[in-house]
Amino acid sequence: MSEPVISVSELSRRFGDKTALASVSLSMPRGAVYGLVGANGAGKTTLIRHILGLLRAESGSVRVFGLDPVADPVAVLSRIGYLSEENDLPGWMRVDELIRYTGAFYPAWDDGYAEELRHKFDLDPSAKIQNLSKGQKARAGLLIALAYRPELLVLDEPSSGLDPIVRRDILGAVIRTIAHEGRTVLFSSHLLDEVEQVADHVTMIHQGKIVLSAPLDEIKRSHRVGERVPTLDEIFVAQVGMPAADSSLRSE
Amino acid sequence: MTMRSHWSDMRSPALAIAWEFGRRHRWGFAALAGYSLLLGMTDLLIVAGPAASMDPSWDLVEITPRFAAKVVVPVSIFTYYFLAVFSFGLTGDLAARQSMYPARLFTLPVTTDALAGWPMLYGAATLAGLFMAATRFAVWPSGVDIPLVWPALFVAATLAWTQALMWLSYGLPGLRVIVTVLWLATIDAVVFTALERKVSESVMIAALAPQVPLAYLCARFAVARARRGDVPDWRPAFARLARLAALLPQGRDRFPSAARAQSWFEWRVHGKSLPGWVGVLLPFELVFLFVAGNETPSLVAYTLCGVLLTPPLVAAFAAPRVRKSSPQLSDGYAITPFTATRPLTSAVLIAAKLQMAMWSTLATWLLVLVAIPSALTLSGTWTVVIERVRELSDAIGPPRTAVIGLLAVSGLVVWTWKQLVQSLYVGLSGREWLIRLSTGLTLTVLIFIEPIIAWVRASDAVRVALWNAMPWILAGLVCAKVSAASWIAARLQSSRLLSDRALVTGAASWVVVVLALYALFGWLVSGPLIPRYFLLLLAILAVPLARLSAAPLALAWNRHR
Numbered sequence: 047m048s049e050p051v052i053s054v055s056e057l058s059r060r061f062g063d064k065t066a067l068a069s070v071s072l073s074m075p076r077g078a079v080y081g082l083v084g085a086n087g088a089g090k091t092t093l094i095r096h097i098l099g100l101l102r103a104e105s106g107s108v109r110v111f112g113l114d115p116v117a118d119p120v121a122v123l124s125r126i127g128y129l130s131e132e133n134d135l136p137g138w139m140r141v142d143e144l145i146r147y148t149g150a151f152y153p154a155w156d157d158g159y160a161e162e163l164r165h166k167f168d169l170d171p172s173a174k175i176q177n178l179s180k181g182q183k184a185r186a187g188l189l190i191a192l193a194y195r196p197e198l199l200v201l202d203e204p205s206s207g208l209d210p211i212v213r214r215d216i217l218g219a220v221i222r223t224i225a226h227e228g229r230t231v232l233f234s235s236h237l238l239d240e241v242e243q244v245a246d247h248v249t250m251i252h253q254g255k256i257v258l259s260a261p262l263d264e265i266k267r268s269h270r271v272g273e274r275v276p277t278l279d280e281i282f283v284a285q286v287g288m289p290a291a292d293s294s295l296r297s298e
Numbered sequence: 299m300t301m302r303s304h305w306s307d308m309r310s311p312a313l314a315i316a317w318e319f320g321r322r323h324r325w326g327f328a329a330l331a332g333y334s335l336l337l338g339m340t341d342l343l344i345v346a347g348p349a350a351s352m353d354p355s356w357d358l359v360e361i362t363p364r365f366a367a368k369v370v371v372p373v374s375i376f377t378y379y380f381l382a383v384f385s386f387g388l389t390g391d392l393a394a395r396q397s398m399y400p401a402r403l404f405t406l407p408v409t410t411d412a413l414a415g416w417p418m419l420y421g422a423a424t425l426a427g428l429f430m431a432a433t434r435f436a437v438w439p440s441g442v443d444i445p446l447v448w449p450a451l452f453v454a455a456t457l458a459w460t461q462a463l464m465w466l467s468y469g470l471p472g473l474r475v476i477v478t479v480l481w482l483a484t485i486d487a488v489v490f491t492a493l494e495r496k497v498s499e500s501v502m503i504a505a506l507a508p509q510v511p512l513a514y515l516c517a518r519f520a521v522a523r524a525r526r527g528d529v530p531d532w533r534p535a536f537a538r539l540a541r542l543a544a545l546l547p548q549g550r551d552r553f554p555s556a557a558r559a560q561s562w563f564e565w566r567v568h569g570k571s572l573p574g575w576v577g578v579l580l581p582f583e584l585v586f587l588f589v590a591g592n593e594t595p596s597l598v599a600y601t602l603c604g605v606l607l608t609p610p611l612v613a614a615f616a617a618p619r620v621r622k623s624s625p626q627l628s629d630g631y632a633i634t635p636f637t638a639t640r641p642l643t644s645a646v647l648i649a650a651k652l653q654m655a656m657w658s659t660l661a662t663w664l665l666v667l668v669a670i671p672s673a674l675t676l677s678g679t680w681t682v683v684i685e686r687v688r689e690l691s692d693a694i695g696p697p698r699t700a701v702i703g704l705l706a707v708s709g710l711v712v713w714t715w716k717q718l719v720q721s722l723y724v725g726l727s728g729r730e731w732l733i734r735l736s737t738g739l740t741l742t743v744l745i746f747i748e749p750i751i752a753w754v755r756a757s758d759a760v761r762v763a764l765w766n767a768m769p770w771i772l773a774g775l776v777c778a779k780v781s782a783a784s785w786i787a788a789r790l791q792s793s794r795l796l797s798d799r800a801l802v803t804g805a806a807s808w809v810v811v812v813l814a815l816y817a818l819f820g821w822l823v824s825g826p827l828i829p830r831y832f833l834l835l836l837a838i839l840a841v842p843l844a845r846l847s848a849a850p851l852a853l854a855w856n857r858h859r
Contacts, residue, residue: 095635100638100859101859102858117793117794119642119643119857120642126639132635134634134636135636136567138391146553146559147559147562149553150552150555150559151640157552
């Protein structure tokens with residue numbers, strides 16, 4: 047069996063009094079789509095930030111491609127495509143400048159593919175990022191995350207607040223990425239119907255703990271009631287006691 | 299009723315707007331309050347009052363260096379700060395066509411009069427109050443009678459027009475800067491001409507008083523237009539020029555390396571601030587050369603000194619912005635995920651900042667070194683400067699004069715760059731407590747340095763003791779610097795932020811620069827009075843090492859929290 051792309055062992059993290067992650071362990075083998083689901087504030091982004099090396103493990107360990115992302119950020123980050131929940135692309139850049147700038151960091155950057163994606167996403171190269179709509183910004187972020195065909199694509203709540211057309215583009219990107227053999231996608235969301243459409247493997251996280259992690263088919267099989275196969279939303283409610291899209295509001 | 303419940307019961311838009319200014323800029327206001335308090339205390343306890351040594355015939359031109367350091371410079375700094383605060387200039391894009399008035403306020407159920415009026419009123423009251431208090435305090439307890447009303451009106455009018463011009467929408471990008479500079483320079487020139495002609499105070503008041511309501515009308519118009527989303531667009535008229543510009547080489551090729559791309563990024567985000575601000579200030583300073591009666595050697599020297607000191611001083615104020623990972627984030631120092639996920643080491647990210655600071659410094663000095671000869675030529679004051687240079691050349695010889703001139707300019711250039719980068723480690727750490735601590739320490743030093751200098755100057759015994767202890771003081775500082783640098787180097791090596799080779803090369807380069815500076819000092823001040831080791835200690839302290847090498851560590855601390 048090949049080395050896992052992501053290996054998280056007994057990872058814990060606190061922010062003041064709040065436990066964001068409590069002894070989380072996770073192993074993601076190469077070549078599949080992993081859905082990380084949970085309510086807002088469950089710990090999805092904190093886990094992803096550890097994987098990217100933006101947070102240092104307080105206890106436990108994180109390995110990506112067998113490397114420590116904090117000790118060796120260049121080797122790890124050059125193989126990851128990342129679309130941030132915050133969509134913090136620099137507003138002053140034009141789309142063509144963003145493409146030119148990002149391309150400099152990745153030897154495998156494919157100008158032709160970037161241009162193809164730009165056309166597909168209907169992005170004007172001379173438009174400033176700050177003047178783009180929220181959906182267009184998400185598309186621009188997706189473009190620069192995909193154009194070097196990364197080995198691992200990390201999408202952190204990519205479609206929250208976006209219209210169905212942009213969400214379709216994002217799901218298309220996931221499918222396009224895994225069409226290349228051996229590439230892996232980690233896709234976090236609280237919109238479970240989306241995850242259900244593309245994920246091979248689902249990890250449910252609640253209040254910093256992993257409550258369920260298994261292949262989607264297996265999860266559905268194990269929660270089957272007679273002939274009826276429950277939706278991922280229903281399974282999440284069964285595990286956590288509340289829907290993913292609402293529980294954050296209740297906890298607040 | 300407690301203060302907290304008072305604010306929580308806030309029902310008036312005027313109070314809400316005031317609260318936002320107070321809450322958002324509480325550290326700036328606290329710094330002003332702290333400065334005033336400490337200055338007052340030190341003056342009461344240590345020196346008899348700033349005006350005690352001043353001549354009763356004091357006027358605006360006869361500003362002693364001590365008075366300037368203590369009152370004029372800090373008050374000017376606070377004035378610039380409050381101009382930016384009350385015009386919302388700290389959060390907006392100065393070069394954009396759109397109004398800089400925050401769009402989030404447009405949806406409040408408040409009249410446009412209130413949106414334009416309250417910030418203008420608060421700003422004018424703050425600046426006028428600051429100026430009147432500083433002036434009163436500066437001449438206390440001498441009882442010298444100096445005008446209060448028209449200067450207060452002048453600063454209020456300057457603020458009001460700055461607000462109006464910042465909140466206007468423009469047809470072209472960058473037009474705001476040109477219009478604002480020209481309009482404020484015109485007001486400045488009118489006021490200085492009136493002063494030159496000894497116009498009476500009542501005339502000054504009559505001329506300045508209508509400025510604030512006029513500016514208010516302009517600001518109200520600007521906010522109303524921005525509120526309905528009206529932004530003129532004159533760009534189509536320039537489309538033909540833009541097509542011609544597109545024929546020029548645009549640098550659309552790929553960047554040769556990731557490091558070069560990051561340098562470009564840093565330049566675009568931070569690089570233009572310093573030359574931009576110095577470019578705005580230069581006309582205001584050089585205009586003194588054109589005022590009749592200012593062609594005396596001492597006034598020309600004062601003006602040129604002011605101009606030459608502007609880049610390093612402005613760099614000190616631009617540095618907090620440069621050390622932010624994203625200037626768009628007005629409150630946070632945390633590095634953005636976009637920058638943090640660049641596949642570059644923290645050392646390369648810092649190298650890009652240092653390179654940007656170098657280009658920014660060179661661009662600024664190019665501007666200064668073109669502006670000074672132009673202003674000297676146009677004002678006819680070249681002869682004064684040439685005469686002074688000739689006197690110096692006769693005294694110490696042409697080679698030394700040339701070297702001193704070159705050294706002075708190079709020193710100022712390096713000092714400007716150093717001002718931009720030496721505190722990078724503070725902001726890049728991303729820890730607000732460290733940033734506040736550093737700001738507090740800097741302000742404390744600024745406040746206490748002047749009374750200490752006055753105390754040293756006043757006593758021969760203290761001066762002699764200090765001179766005797768100077769080698770030990772310098773040696774102690776060198777030990778602290780080298781120890782800090784060694785600890786930082788060990789951390790850089792253990793965290794693999796820099797390779798062994800990079801560390802050795804950096805240390806060797808630092809030693810070479812220190813030795814070169816020591817040789818230069820030795821050549822310039824060869825004499826028995828100053829021992830050689832003293833020059834070596836000075837050279838070691840002058841070349842940046844510890845704080846600069848701490849920057850990658852600080853960034854890594856911020857990047858991997």
